[in-house]
Amino acid sequence: MTRSTIDGAALDYAAGGGLLSRRTLLASAAAGTAAGLLQPRMAQAEAEIPEWTKAAGARARGYGAPAAAESAVQRAIIEPWQDVAPAFSLSGTPHHKLRGTITPSGLHYEVHHGGRPDIDPARHHLMIHGLVERPLQFDLDALERYPMVTATHFLECAGNSLFNAVMPEPMQAGCDMLHGLVSNTEWTGIPMAVLMEEAGVKPEGKWVVAAGADGPSLARSIPMEKVMSDGMLALYQNGERIRPEQGYPMRLLLPGFEGNMNIKWLTSLWVTEEPVHTKDESGEYTEILADGSSVQFTFAMGVKSFITHPSSTMTMSGPGFYEISGLAWTGAGKVAKVEVSADGGTSWAEAALAGPVLPQALTRFSLPWHWDGSPLVLMSRATDETGAVQPARADWKARYHASNFLHYNAIQPWQVTAEGAVQNVYL
């Protein structure tokens, strides 16, 4: 147990449960630390010198890897039918073990409907055909010569947070299992509009059916409007070629739209007048509402947030100072504000957002907190620039059929017990 040296009584509180003002604490904490450092210490001749400080280190290497001591930082694998259909497999980003906003490429979430294909880039082509003046195909060498753009965007599976959506009792698991099907990447590639205009879309071409080169040839109908406004043919992920898990050698990127539409291993763009009602837009990625009817073509992801530090499965190391930190995003544009409550929603304080706040990108929020050791419930509530606010779980559930697990964006409450255990709860 590590005791904080900060005097709780002297702090500038912003809301109940020990939430501190996002503006003042850093200043006072810094002053406290500085005061501590001013006490000069005697140099100790007998102090231990670790062996790595008394030897030459390892040589340079061609491709780096995380520190060996960090080997437990892994994606959480979710395989609902691993005995009969292991290729249908998912993995979630361990957000509770990460900080910042960019998801390391090797920890980006995966949802594979028919496994990860092993593609020879020399034999991969992108076709643009259908209602176009000039049906075209592009190989990777040709695409490399196009002007490229770079943008940071989240991808979120429509099924992210599915356990909270459907389990009658809250599952006790980390953020990797509970909310891991969202990740954030700096993508580089070619604006889709450049390629579509080269092919020459005919006036009646209003939709694009995108298909992948994976076993199931996953296909989705996408409005031309979206493809032309900010669609990207992504070739690079955080500066290096897209990982096989994310669509090597190329994927479609549709900022803010559900992950399933951002076709990985993209090989075909077929321009049509209407959506063609592919398998995913007919069943799996439609939502049944409370009245038994369904909604389809629900493309953009709603406003959402959750606290990563502290979060479910973690243990507090004693009363005192902590920084509450988490992630917020919205498919509708930018996050406008995130509020945090440490008393189960009775009072709220506004968190600081780490800038720049980018559209359709994960935004890190934080708020200083002085925990007095008593049990309480932490939660975060995001509002986006359109004014949309995260709902409470009961309000979200009331809109949908009991079986629906898609587009869940309810507020995530974490219970902190007197012993310091952090647990998933429904409120």
Place this chain on the structure above:
Amino acid sequence: MSIFKPATAALLLTAAAARAEGPGLGQPLEAADIPFYATYVKPDGTGLPAGSGTAAQGAEIYAAKCTTCHGETGSEGPVMPPVGPNDVWAKPAGSYWPYATTLFDYIRRAMPLEAPKSLSDDETYALAAFILERNGVIDADTAMTAETLPAVKMPNHGNFTDVWAKQGAKPW
């Protein structure tokens, strides 16, 4: 305010023109080089190949190639059983999907999971017929073909709200 309008329009035009200019490196794509999975069978049946299959024929293929994942009779699962109603999946393909054509296209491109694109067109028609018949959507004697499949009236058709048409990209 109005004096700025022409300038803005000119700017937008320049931006659009600039955006259209790529290096033009796309190569002509011949129709013969487009594989079937680069298109999709449309609800009106456009894209359906010749061939036919009955539910009885489909039952045999289903028993040989589909039961391990979707269940003995198509309603057990464990994977998203296509026959409903069942206790596993609220959206059984053979009754929930708005168009029967999707069954043909999806099975042909994606199933069985470990050997996609291995089924013949006749086999695919037969499997679609089997799933539809087991759901009570067609009778046992109607063979599925390029003419009969798009004519099938799916029971849940008309029970969907098109959110994109209703409110565009605004999240539901």
